[in-house]
Amino acid sequence: MRSTCRNCYGQGYIVTTPCRNCRGSGVTMQSKRGSIKIPAGVSDGQTVRVIVDGTEVMATLNVERSRQFRREGFDVHSDVAIGISLAVLGGNMRIAGLTGPIDLKIPTGVQSHHRIRLSGRGIPRLNHYGSGDHYVHIKIATPKKLTPKQRDLMIQFAETEQHPSDTNIIGLTDKEARKRIEESNEAFSGE
Numbered sequence: 001m002r003s004t005c006r007n008c009y010g011q012g013y014i015v016t017t018p019c020r021n022c023r024g025s026g027v028t029m030q031s032k033r034g035s036i037k038i039p040a041g042v043s044d045g046q047t048v049r050v051i052v053d054g055t056e057v058m059a060t061l062n063v064e065r066s067r068q069f070r071r072e073g074f075d076v077h078s079d080v081a082i083g084i085s086l087a088v089l090g091g092n093m094r095i096a097g098l099t100g101p102i103d104l105k106i107p108t109g110v111q112s113h114h115r116i117r118l119s120g121r122g123i124p125r126l127n128h129y130g131s132g133d134h135y136v137h138i139k140i141a142t143p144k145k146l147t148p149k150q151r152d153l154m155i156q157f158a159e160t161e162q163h164p165s166d167t168n169i170i171g172l173t174d175k176e177a178r179k180r181i182e183e184s185n186e187a188f189s190g191e
Helices: 084-089 150-161 175-189
Strands: 047-050 053-061 070-072 075-082 089-094 101-106 113-119 134-140
Touching: 047 101, 075 089, 084 089, 084 134, 101 113
Parallel strands: 075 134
Antiparallel strands: 047 053, 070 075, 089 101, 113 134
16 A cells, blocks of 8 residues: 655655744745736635746735725626616716726616626636626616706606606695696596
């Protein structure tokens, strides 16, 4: 039966007087500051092999979290706040991407928490071809204060919108407005 030598552990030699630093292993753990080239797509806690001053070094990486992006594997997620008019009418806007600005098309009638996928705009796949995706999460920002003109326009819009009969919208308290809402609801339901 064959087994590895218990004294040298297969090294072929025995260190009779080991030093205090490496205890006979021949390798020491050291901290050193310097700049190294990090490949795109590495994850937090991943160890990469790099050459520093002609010596091969294993470096464990700590990737700092972004305030703007969230990472899930090779995919990137970000939130974008848009106004009511852009959500209803649709349009284009410029957002931040990993490699630079991106022109984003907002579809007409987009809802809050809608997710738009930008294929291939995520993190490059380490040792593979291609990149992950960038997912943009739409958040509709409702204005907290309206000008008198904006308020009048919202009331006019609310008058044309169908509402459940038990709905009471601030600004639509007069009887004529309620009658118009009831008539539009009846016309819509076909009764």
